[in-house]
Amino acid sequence: MTPYLPFPDISPEIFSINLFGLHLALRWYALAYIAGLLIGWRLVLRAIRSPRLWPGGTAPLNAEQLDRLLTWIIVGVVLGGRLGFVLFYQPGHYLSHPGDILKVWEGGMSFHGGFLGVVVAALIFCRREGIALLPMADLLALAAPPGLLLGRIANFINAELWGRATTMPWGFAFPGEAAQACATMEGPCIRHPSQLYEAGLEGLLLGIILIWLAFRAKSAFFRAGLIAGTFLAGYGLARFIVEFFRQPDAQFVTAENPLGLYIHLGGYGLTAGQVLSLPMILVGIWLVIRARSVRTKHVPA
Template identity: 60%
Template sequence: MDYIPFPQISPEIFTLTLGDFSFSLRWYALAYIAGLLIGWRMVMGLMKRPALWGGEAPVAPGKIEDLLSWIILGVILGGRLGFVLFYQPGFYLSNPGEILKIWEGGMSFHGGFLGVVAGAWAWAARQGVAPLKIADALALAAPVGLFFGRIANFINAELWGRPTDLPWGVAFPGAGQDCFGVTGICARHPSQLYEAVLEGLLLGAVLLWGIYRRGWLQLPGRSLGVFLAGYGAARFFVEFFREADAQFITAENLRGAVLAGMSMGQLLSLPMIFAGLYFILRARSRAA
């Protein structure tokens, strides 16, 4: 079987040790930091371009720094609670002290997304700003964080795909040695990279084009709708190639389906697709 050996990249960029104190900067943490900071600058850039909004920008660029604090809180709390509730509720109900151990991993995009929605909505209400306009701006920033996050997933050798005999399959460490009933090196779809391209690069390019070339910000909800539908569709598609979470796999259910043959990721993505289509149609009808 042809395959690509997993590159020897340490999940830790560097480690500082001072006596009994030790600090490590991991690629996953850097992905969050880079995504948030670049996204913040992108949203500020939109607020400096009133013409993109068809007149006055929703808020002054300087106020976006305050919004960033709410977004960070929403990402962390929502991402962690989403993982706890959607993926391992039984374990965390039995071990509530483990919920706070974010440094050990376990974040959910769908939970983080709900956390960002709640944080941005609360901030917009305090500022007296139309929430849909803020959501449209954040929609442009989200693919940046998704791209960096999926690259970090790949570096961490986690959330890999199903076994494949395609030549670009990757032999991830710890991914098992039994492929297609044959004992040996098991090559798998690099589904993290599929998601980085679809959810990050492609979706981000579409939103950049729509906002800067097609005036989508002048139609409140349009950019949000494209992001929701685009992410939901991309995630739903990639789930066919992504290995299901171990807690959902049984001898009778090797694909880890949780409802109607769908994985948890697909199940959580369906509402995003429908919500996205609603906002797109809503924006189009109000523009007519």
């Protein structure tokens, strides 16, 4: 039998109470969102309070504006993430059952949708406050990896978004009928812990790179768009790679398309996650090239 790791017995709920007939619970996924936003906020606050990081010693916004921006970002993440999931992954179901769109407690959030929600919220905020877009994009990019890291770990605890079947010894036997669909008489279905792959690449590794770029002696904030471009290209590439190991959404898997490819021809193609990641990679590369080609007297020697 293929060696594997047993799935840890961790409840998705940190604690819960029943109050007036309602079941109220704090879940790891909700805590990951909250903690990710707070850590990202602290990173941005530290950056804007460090004059040496900015051309002319002046950050694009102050602490008071940052506090107001946090509210806009929360709204953008929640609305964009939910609508992205509805439109990108299960439009047919939600067109037939529009009332289910509001049932966010049943799960269903899209990173790409949340990302677009943040972009729209940031654009409106920058226009209202008279803040330059690229420096703001750099700050938001710096804040994103902690949330990605914690969110993917929460996905793992929830036993959701698991990977494809594998014979690797670090595979897990995820619980649940859907996860065990490939189980045999010889043993359980062993799957890649793709959530942890994403946590390591999109969260930890990318976060370390962006923090180094932002706070090193020759700060990347002197080249507007460099941190944002690095984030977009880095996230897109990491997600594109992990998609080879991640189980596709059930609605894309058929007898003729067992790999769940969103675009396919003759057995080859791209998953939905890869299709959505390609524009991020291209825009990210363009931003990096543009930022590095900028010549300004403010760039430290």
